[in-house]
Amino acid sequence: MADELVHYAVQRGIATITLDSPHNRNALSAQLRRELRDHLTAAIADDAVRVVVLAHTGTVFCAGMDLKEAGGASTEQQGVNEFPAILEQLWTSPKPVVAKLAGPARAGGVGMVAACDIAVASETATFAFSEVRIGVVPAVISVTVLPRLLPRAAHELFLTGETFDAERAVRIGLINASVPADGLDAEVDRYTKMLALGAPNALAATKEMLREPRTGDMEQDFTDMLELSAKHFAGEEGQEGIAAFVQKRKPSWVPQDN
Incomplete structure (x- = not known):
């Protein structure tokens, strides 16, 4: 049996869902997508859960789709039909969802960040819509990303694929806060405590x-x-x-x- 790639824990009303596939930079493999969906479903259904935190192990939050699986695969096998369901779960969850990034996000990973209600990143985190550089279109993630971004920034970054830092991510509306690495836990804790005050x-x-x-x-x-x-x-x-x-x-x- 394959090791679990996404962990789930609930403590004091906070459900923490942790991507734990550092060997491929937490890429959205079929197994990771399946486990992530299952844990999101569990958190949404659990009345004891007040807030959901989407976190990660390793140096990268999420590198996007697992390109090793996608090469030569059909659209369905690539997860193109499945990934929107994950973004929709994050976007429509009745419980607030907080993304916690200690490292970079790319492509589909940025789509998940945008789908969360609040996103906090370490100052060292970087972002990029890298799809056009490998000959594909950032179509699916645009559904959650475009409502967040300033239009000029969206055109620039979607078309160039340029990497940008957490400070700029705050300025263009992608994330809420950029903090020093040693302050990330405290800032996420501050947000979750405030969210738990709401009915x-x-x-x-x-x-x-x-x-x-x-x-x-x-x-x-x-x-x-x-x-x-x-x-x-x-x-x-x-x-x-x-x-x-x-x-x-x-x-x-x-x-x-x-």
């Missing part, structure tokens, strides 16, 4: 709201948002949150150590 249903509804396009009709948008707001004000979480505020205590969903 689970409110977080899920807020994520869904952020994904939904506006109608272009301001009156209709206000009507829709008033309905959403009223639903959650009157809901169990909303009433508990208001009561906790008035009574100067933590809401029931906040972990005791937060």
Whole structure:
């Protein structure tokens, strides 16, 4: 039986999913994709999980598709049809997902970073959309990447394949923070603790709201948002949150150590 390439652990409401395939720079092999999907499914289904962290071992976060497997393979065998499901799981997860990068991300790896709600990288991490340099198109990852990037930067970096650093990744909207390597754990911990303060249903509804396009009709948008707001004000979480505020205590969903 092959060794596990993706590990899963839950502690104090934080599910950590760790890519552990350093021999091929955490490339998206068939086994890694399968295990990653399974662990994401488990985290989303577990009511005890409040936040998901996507991390890695080794010096590289993810090098993209496993090109050794892709050479001469059919589209289905390459994982082109399977990888969108992983990006969609990350993007639509009702629980916030935080990407933790201690090293580079390339191609599909950058697509996963963009699909996460929050991304924190070491200052030494680098990024590149390297697809055009091997004769392919960054098509699938564009679905999650383009909503994050400044348009000028997207054209430049998709077309040139140039490598860029974490500082620029922050400036163009790909990641949230670039920190010294020895501060990465603390910064991710800071984000996960803040996310755990949010009510689970409110977080899920807020994520869904952020994904939904506006109608272009301001009156209709206000009507829709008033309905959403009223639903959650009157809901169990909303009433508990208001009561906790008035009574100067933590809401029931906040972990005791937060």
